[in-house]
Amino acid sequence: MTLWCGSARGRERLRSESDSTVYDEEYKIVVVGAKDVGKTAICQVYVGGREEENHCDRLVIQKNAKVRRAEFCTWDTVDGQTCCMRLSELRMPLKVSTQNGNDDPIVKSLTQRADGFLLLYSVTDTDSFWATSGYYDVIMELRNRMDTPLVFIANKTDCAKQQVVTSSKGRDAAFDIGASFYETSVRSDPEGVKYVFHDVIRQVRSVRSHVRSQEQSCTRVRGLIHRLSLKSKRKRSKSRSRQKLTSSEQPVDKN
Numbered sequence: 001m002t003l004w005c006g007s008a009r010g011r012e013r014l015r016s017e018s019d020s021t022v023y024d025e026e027y028k029i030v031v032v033g034a035k036d037v038g039k040t041a042i043c044q045v046y047v048g049g050r051e052e053e054n055h056c057d058r059l060v061i062q063k064n065a066k067v068r069r070a071e072f073c074t075w076d077t078v079d080g081q082t083c084c085m086r087l088s089e090l091r092m093p094l095k096v097s098t099q100n101g102n103d104d105p106i107v108k109s110l111t112q113r114a115d116g117f118l119l120l121y122s123v124t125d126t127d128s129f130w131a132t133s134g135y136y137d138v139i140m141e142l143r144n145r146m147d148t149p150l151v152f153i154a155n156k157t158d159c160a161k162q163q164v165v166t167s168s169k170g171r172d173a174a175f176d177i178g179a180s181f182y183e184t185s186v187r188s189d190p191e192g193v194k195y196v197f198h199d200v201i202r203q204v205r206s207v208r209s210h211v212r213s214q215e216q217s218c219t220r221v222r223g224l225i226h227r228l229s230l231k232s233k234r235k236r237s238k239s240r241s242r243q244k245l246t247s248s249e250q251p252v253d254k255n
């Protein structure tokens with residue numbers, strides 16, 4: 001069930017360098033799709049570019065009949081910021097239920113804690129295309145939030161002769177779920193692969209900056225409320241001490 005590929009040196013580095021001084025931000029990206037659509041391949045191509053530069057590590061953690069999960073870690077620079085990318089590949093069942101394994105704690109926690117998703121299908125496999133809507137439903141059901149960064153990818157465009165899913169179908173489906181859409185070939189277009197990962201990172205950044213600005217305005221409002229309550233407290237205590245003073249200054253009626 002558990003497989004390992006990757007050097008012990010890499011593992012050590014992963015542990016020792018997992019601190020925020022090495023990178024600006026961490027991104028947990030989950031790659032979802034049906035069997036054979038190219039989930040492993042897309043991660044490998046993206047991570048592979050970094051391999052020679054000693055900046056990657058690769059793990060396959062869990063592989064069983066219900067869930068297939070692989071993990072990759074790499075560093076990248078997007079728009080001048082260094083990021084630590086934690087990629088997980090997931091072949092999850094199509095419905096949330098105890099029978100089909102979507103109650104699996106790993107699927108649940110990976111889906112809920114992910115920063116963004118790549119939703120993959122193969123243009124040569126209609127079933128893999130239809131499966132994406134099921135995966136999308138599972139993601140939404142498990143996360144229950146609409147601001148999920150999502151990139152919809154039509155893979156294997158190099159197999160033009162076997163193509164059965166048209167571009168317009170893919171584009172429409174991406175539009176319906178509010179995702180950005182790319183047609184690519186992991187085999188022949190490594191630059192395109194890089195681009196889709198950069199797109200999801202930018203989406204995550206935009207969600208994070210929105211959350212940060214909301215938090216800042218909440219903090220400002222909280223600060224304002226705090227200052228106002230302090231002011232009114234001071235006012236109350238001043239008027240109380242004034243009352244005390246006036247009552248002590250009043251002449252005592254001896255009769």
Ligand SMILES: Nc1nc2c(ncn2[C@@H]2O[C@H](COP(=O)(O)OP(=O)(O)OP(=O)(O)O)[C@@H](O)[C@H]2O)c(=O)[nH]1
Binds near residue numbers: 038041184186187
């Ligand atoms: N022609 C072509 N083949 C591809 C492309 N991407 C992946 N493949 C091939 O498709 C097969 C499946 O790729 P994987 O990356 O293992 O697919 P997967 O989605 O991880 O599959 P599972 O782990 O079984 O779910 C492999 O033989 C790949 O070499 C592509 O862009 N073009």
